[in-house]
Amino acid sequence: MHKSKEDVAKLFAEKLGTDPRLTPEQLTLVARRTLREKYMQAEVGITGANFVIADVGAIAVTENEGNGRLSCAWPKTHIVVTGIEKLIPSLTDLALFWPLLATYGTGQRITVYNTIVTGPRQPGETDGPEEMYVILLDNGRTNILANEKTRESLYCIRCGACLNACPVYKNIGGHTYATPYSGPIGSVITPHLKNMDEWKHLSYASSLCGNCTEVCAVKINLHELLLENRHESVEEGDSPFTERMAWKVWKQAMLHRSYMNMGSSTMKNWVVNKFLIDWKKHRGDIEFPKKSFNQIWKEKYGSR
Numbered sequence: 001m002h003k004s005k006e007d008v009a010k011l012f013a014e015k016l017g018t019d020p021r022l023t024p025e026q027l028t029l030v031a032r033r034t035l036r037e038k039y040m041q042a043e044v045g046i047t048g049a050n051f052v053i054a055d056v057g058a059i060a061v062t063e064n065e066g067n068g069r070l071s072c073a074w075p076k077t078h079i080v081v082t083g084i085e086k087l088i089p090s091l092t093d094l095a096l097f098w099p100l101l102a103t104y105g106t107g108q109r110i111t112v113y114n115t116i117v118t119g120p121r122q123p124g125e126t127d128g129p130e131e132m133y134v135i136l137l138d139n140g141r142t143n144i145l146a147n148e149k150t151r152e153s154l155y156c157i158r159c160g161a162c163l164n165a166c167p168v169y170k171n172i173g174g175h176t177y178a179t180p181y182s183g184p185i186g187s188v189i190t191p192h193l194k195n196m197d198e199w200k201h202l203s204y205a206s207s208l209c210g211n212c213t214e215v216c217a218v219k220i221n222l223h224e225l226l227l228e229n230r231h232e233s234v235e236e237g238d239s240p241f242t243e244r245m246a247w248k249v250w251k252q253a254m255l256h257r258s259y260m261n262m263g264s265s266t267m268k269n270w271v272v273n274k275f276l277i278d279w280k281k282h283r284g285d286i287e288f289p290k291k292s293f294n295q296i297w298k299e300k301y302g303s304r
């Protein structure tokens with residue numbers, strides 16, 4: 001997604017020896033020819049599952065390319081790796097979830113390939129793998145389930161609408177998150193799936209504009225959950241000592257006008273710019289105005 005067609009043509013030329021001036025259609029044909037061969041030779045095909053259907057014991061895979069279908073049909077063994085939150089009660093629920101996923105993901109009414117797999121090849125059938133395994137991943141998901149506030153993030157159907165609407169994601173791209181789940185939903189769940197201390201920064205990388213919440217297919221309160229993560233990380237004591245002290249000082253200053261009025265703007269500039277080292281890593285100097293709001297008010301209206 002983040003490579004231009006020229007980038008792809010160059011990469012193909014380097015790796016596959018093709019002409020670097022190929023058109024997108026020609027590149028697609030090269031990819032198809034090269035990959036088909038690999039699918040046919042593979043012993044094992046690994047896919048995810050968009051949904052796991054409880055009543056019929058099946059998995060549902062949704063895609064626009066057909067590679068998922070090739071992975072589950074051609075190799076001898078099909079392995080499915082999927083999160084436990086993908087479970088839906090019944091086959092009839094797909095009537096809601098398939099169009100929801102397609103519309104919010106890519107604006108299609110229905111995705112190009114929708115496959116339901118109920119198991120390996122049965123006697124008398126000509127296609128399909130000899131064996132099929134479904135691996136249900138927890139990987140921290142039950143932590144999210146146990147947390148009453150963040151539980152709703154498990155409703156996510158991974159449509160990607162919140163990513164496309166997010167001004168941060170649109171500027172920095174998915175790789176920058178350095179985690180499988182990027183964008184707003186990734187920032188909400190990653191600190192719980194991995195650990196808060198190491199991944200809390202993702203919840204801070206947000207303007208809290210609320211675009212994500214507005215577009216979410218299943219109405220998850222994403223921007224509020226980002227705030228909740230920040231709250232939890234502070235409660236758990238994950239913030240550095242200097243930050244905690246800075247907020248304490250700030251609180252006292254906000255509660256006492258006399259503290260706010262203390263010292264000249266030159267002195268305040270010096271203190272703040274000297275000690276807010278982390279804050280200043282990616283920002284310019286803070287400059288206090290010559291006169292405080294309180295002084296301006298007094299000059300204009302007296303001591304009212």
Ligand code: SF4
Binds near residue numbers: 160
């Ligand atoms: S959080 Fe909502 S919008 Fe984002 S991927 Fe999940 S379902 Fe789609």
